[in-house]
Amino acid sequence: MDKIEHIGIAVNDIKEANLVFKSILGKLHYKTEYVESEDVLTSFFDLGESKIELIESNNKDHTISKFLNSNKSAIHHIAIKVSDIYFEIQRIKKEGIRVLNEIPKQGADNQLICFLHPKDTLGVLIELCQEK
Numbered sequence: 001m002d003k004i005e006h007i008g009i010a011v012n013d014i015k016e017a018n019l020v021f022k023s024i025l026g027k028l029h030y031k032t033e034y035v036e037s038e039d040v041l042t043s044f045f046d047l048g049e050s051k052i053e054l055i056e057s058n059n060k061d062h063t064i065s066k067f068l069n070s071n072k073s074a075i076h077h078i079a080i081k082v083s084d085i086y087f088e089i090q091r092i093k094k095e096g097i098r099v100l101n102e103i104p105k106q107g108a109d110n111q112l113i114c115f116l117h118p119k120d121t122l123g124v125l126i127e128l129c130q131e132k
Contacts, residue, residue, distance in 0.1 A: 001088070005081035005111075005129050006044070006051035010064050010074060014043050014056040021045055021052065029054075035108045040064055042108040053079070053108065077115070077125040085112050085130040092116065092128075104130070 011017040018029050029043045039062060043054040055076060057064035067076060082088045085104045093099060098117035107113030111129040118125045 002081040002083060004050050005079040006053045006109075007075060008053045008055050008077040008079060008127070010067050010071070010076040011054050011056050012068055012072075014041055014054055017054045017056075018043055021054065025052075031109065033108045035106070037105045038107065044109055051109075077127050079113075079127040079129050082128050082130050085114055085128050088128055089114055097121065104128075106132075 022028055025045055029045050032043045034041050041056045045052045089099055097120040100115040104112035104114045110132050114128045116126040
């Protein structure tokens with residue numbers, strides 16, 4: 001495990017959230033990207049060695065939308081950068097922690113991603129990510 005790669009924040013309106021975070025951070029987001037594998041729109045703000053990812057879904061049945069039904073905008077997940085996502089998936093499974101996708105999928109910002117089951121991680125959704 002290398003570092004916190006990004007913190008994902010679920011939002012209802014990514015354009016509005018971009019304006020709020022521009023005001024907070026004093027800079028513009030550097031990228032907006034639709035992630036087909038997750039069916040979400042993302043926006044990234046660079047914070048030195050880490051990033052903030054804003055996430056919006058227009059699909060009312062998506063986990064982001066369901067998450068936002070009980071939260072306004074809130075931290076959705078913490079992403080940890082790894083150098084070998086395949087190794088980490090196997091290592092974590094041996095520790096008894098379930099993964100939500102055993103085969104890494106394409107995520108935003110040129111990353112391979114895998115989520116750990118929040119029931120096994122004290123209720124925190126953790127994303128592993130490796131730059132492609």
